[in-house]
Amino acid sequence: xxxxxxxxxxxxxxxxxxxxxxxxxxxxxxxxxxxxxxxxxxxxxxxxxxxxxxxxxxxxxxxxxxxxxxxxxxxxxxxxxxxxxxxxxxxxxxxxxxxxxxxxxxxxxxxxxxxxxxxxxxxxxxxxxxxxxxxxxxxxxxxxxxxxxxxxxxxxxxxxxxxxxxxxxxxxxxxxxxxxxxxxxxxxxxxxxxxxxxxxxxxxxxxxxxxxx
Amino acid sequence: xxxxxxxxxxxxxxxxxxxxxxxxxxxxxxxxxxxxxxxxxxxxxxxxxxxxxxxxxxxxxxxxxxxxxxxxxxxxxxxxxxxxxxxxxxxxxxxxxxxxxxxxxxxxxxxxxxxxxxxxxxxxxxxxxxxxxxxxxxxxxxxxxxxxxxxxxxxxxxxxxxxxxxxxxxxxxxxxxxxxxxxxxxxxxxxxxxxxxxxxxxxxxxxxxxxxxxxx
Ligand SMILES: Nc1ncnc2c1ncn2[C@@H]1O[C@H](COP(=O)(O)OP(=O)(O)OP(=O)(O)O)[C@@H](O)[C@H]1O
Ligand SMILES: [Mg+2]
Numbered sequence: 140x141x142x143x144x145x146x147x148x149x150x151x152x153x154x155x156x157x158x159x160x161x162x163x164x165x166x167x168x169x170x171x172x173x174x175x176x177x178x179x180x181x182x183x184x185x186x187x188x189x190x191x192x193x194x195x196x197x198x199x200x201x202x203x204x205x206x207x208x209x210x211x212x213x214x215x216x217x218x219x220x221x222x223x224x225x226x227x228x229x230x231x232x233x234x235x236x237x238x239x240x241x242x243x244x245x246x247x248x249x250x251x252x253x254x255x256x257x258x259x260x261x262x263x264x265x266x267x268x269x270x271x272x273x274x275x276x277x278x279x280x281x282x283x284x285x286x287x288x289x290x291x292x293x294x295x296x297x298x299x300x301x302x303x304x305x306x307x308x309x310x311x312x313x314x315x316x317x318x319x320x321x322x323x324x325x326x327x328x329x330x331x332x333x334x335x336x337x338x339x340x341x342x343x344x345x346x347x348x349x350x351x352x
Numbered sequence: 353x354x355x356x357x358x359x360x361x362x363x364x365x366x367x368x369x370x371x372x373x374x375x376x377x378x379x380x381x382x383x384x385x386x387x388x389x390x391x392x393x394x395x396x397x398x399x400x401x402x403x404x405x406x407x408x409x410x411x412x413x414x415x416x417x418x419x420x421x422x423x424x425x426x427x428x429x430x431x432x433x434x435x436x437x438x439x440x441x442x443x444x445x446x447x448x449x450x451x452x453x454x455x456x457x458x459x460x461x462x463x464x465x466x467x468x469x470x471x472x473x474x475x476x477x478x479x480x481x482x483x484x485x486x487x488x489x490x491x492x493x494x495x496x497x498x499x500x501x502x503x504x505x506x507x508x509x510x511x512x513x514x515x516x517x518x519x520x521x522x523x524x525x526x527x528x529x530x531x532x533x534x535x536x537x538x539x540x541x542x543x544x545x546x547x548x549x550x551x552x553x554x555x556x557x558x559x560x561x562x563x564x565x566x567x568x
Contacts, residue, residue, distance in 0.1 A: 256436035259400045260450035260502065261426060270453065274440045351440050352484040 146313055146322050150329065153309035157333075160226055160295045160305070165288070167231035172238030173273075179243050190239070197236030203297050205229050210301045226298050234291060241283045245276035278348045285341040292333050306330075353378050354506050354537060359408030359419060361391070361398050368394050371565050372408075374556055376506060379535040381528060383548040386558025392541045393433075395558075396510055401425040412505055429499030433510040435491045437483040437498070443470070444479045447497045455502065462501075469497040473527060489520030496527060500536075507531070509540040513547050525550055 178190045197205070210225035220228060249272055257267035296307040310326035313319075359372040368391040376382045384392055397403040399410065401422060408419040417424050438446050444466055451462045470476045473493040478486060486494065492512060499507055509528075513521045521544070528538055528551050542548050548555065 250436075252432060252434060252436035253438065255402050256432060256438070258402065259425060259428075259430045260498070261454040262450065266453050270449065271438055278440070351482040 142319075142321055143325060146310075146325055149313050150306050150309045150322060150325050153304050153306035154329070156298065156303055156305040157295045159223070160230060160298055161291060163227045164230040164234050164291055167227065168234035168238055171231060171235035172242055175235055175239035176242035176246060177268075179239065180246065193232075194236045194239060197233050198240075202229070202233050202294060203300060205233055206297055206300060222298075222301050222303050225301060226303060230291075230294070234287065237287055238284065241280050241287070242276060244283075245280040246272065248279050249275050278351075281341065281345055281348060285337075288337055288341070289334055292337060293330065353411075353413060354539075355411040356399070357409045357411065359395070359398065359410075360406040361394055361403070362406060363394075369562055369565075372561060374561075376537050376539050377554070378537055379532060380553040381532055381538045381540065381551045382554050382556055383552040384539060384541045384556045384558060385543070385545075385548060388543075390558050390562065392558055393510055396430065396508055396541065399424065399508065400428055400430050427505040429502055429504030429507040431492070431495045431499050431507065431509040431512060433512075433514060435483075435495040437491055437494055439483050442480050442482055443475060443486070443494050446483070446494055447501045450498070451501050465501060466497075469500055472530075473497050474523075487520070488516055489523055492516065492520065492524060493527065500531075506537045506539065509538070509542075511542055511544075512540060513542060513544045521547055 175190050175194070178186050179194075181187055206226065206229045209229040210220060210222065213220070213225075253271055253275065254267065257271045262271065295305055298305050299308045299311070306326050306329055310322040313322035354376040356372065356374045359374075360370045361368045362370075372395070374382075374384075384395070386392055394403065398405040398408075398419065401420065401424065405419045410417050410419060410421075410424050412424065412427050415423075438449065441449060447466045447469060448459075448462045451457045451465065452459060457465075467476075467479075470479055473496060475490055475493050475497070478490055478494070483491060483494070496507075496509075512524050516524065525547065528540070531538060540548075540551065
């Protein structure tokens, strides 16, 4: 028990980084994902072609590789990021691609009559999207979105590759210093707690969205 | 008064109607009847700007517009066949949405108008319900209220009684006749002959009009 007490502060010192990556990615990738989803529906084929290429790359290569490329690769051609900014950039563009696919499916699932009703009432395209379409899309995509959020919690552990100190890295350092598995055990429990919180939040929002059908 | 002049519409090479003309007098109910697939819904879509047309003019209250001019659809209220209510908004919110967003009316003023409409259409008790909680007839009335909230010159219905039982159909009749008394001009596409006979001042026979134009 006292061992756990010894390790806990060390491991929790990595929590800032883990949560920072998590929230920055959520906040950045949702609006970008929506914009990309709309671009996928654009009438300009060049734009559609471009965003489809972007999504293909983002979903077709490992996030770990993308992270290495953004931090080391772009550095070689003179585009330099701080470690955290590299992580933020790589995570946001990666997650935005997955979310864009989800949002696109959601928009497609909205009956044509909803767009028509909004148009006939005189709503502008923007008003129609934000007041009529998006609220319905959100309800449709919550489950798929939730899966991505849960993946993200675990993906934050990839930041070790460019030397950032998250909870897993803190645990690894402690484990190798003391030749003990207990730090890893604690790290696992911390992830489980985070996932439990995320799951509860998702359930609550699903319940709230169930006031209408 | 609304006059359609020489309206032509085709989907690709498929000519739906050509040089179609029609007149809806002030405060009258005009029924539009014709076989399935003839182009009745297409006519409504063209009028409300949901579909582009090849040619034609629309005159509303003495002002003439080329077809496609947004000023036309601004003056038309449309009641869709399957209502197309917004499922995430309550009855009240469905009705208030466009007056607030489009007409930029004050919220208080809109609330008052919404309450009047709810009362007029007998759906006051449903004000805070969501569309999924309504019967077909109630949905229909919300759709009518939503269209009326924009104070249109003309209100158009696409098959308002399809899928409604006798009682709800009677309610639609009553509402339409009450609106007529207020001087609202109404155009109604329908297959329901008994219903049409009860409400119509004039009937537009879509098939006959199209045949006439072809034989010219
Ligand atoms: N988006 C479209 N693209 C191509 N053709 C279409 C389109 N919409 C309708 N049509 C065709 O136009 C014709 C008229 O259709 P419309 O829906 O206006 O008929 P309608 O008179 O309303 O029939 P109903 O009484 O069954 O509702 C049909 O032949 C239909 O196949
Ligand atoms: Mg039709």
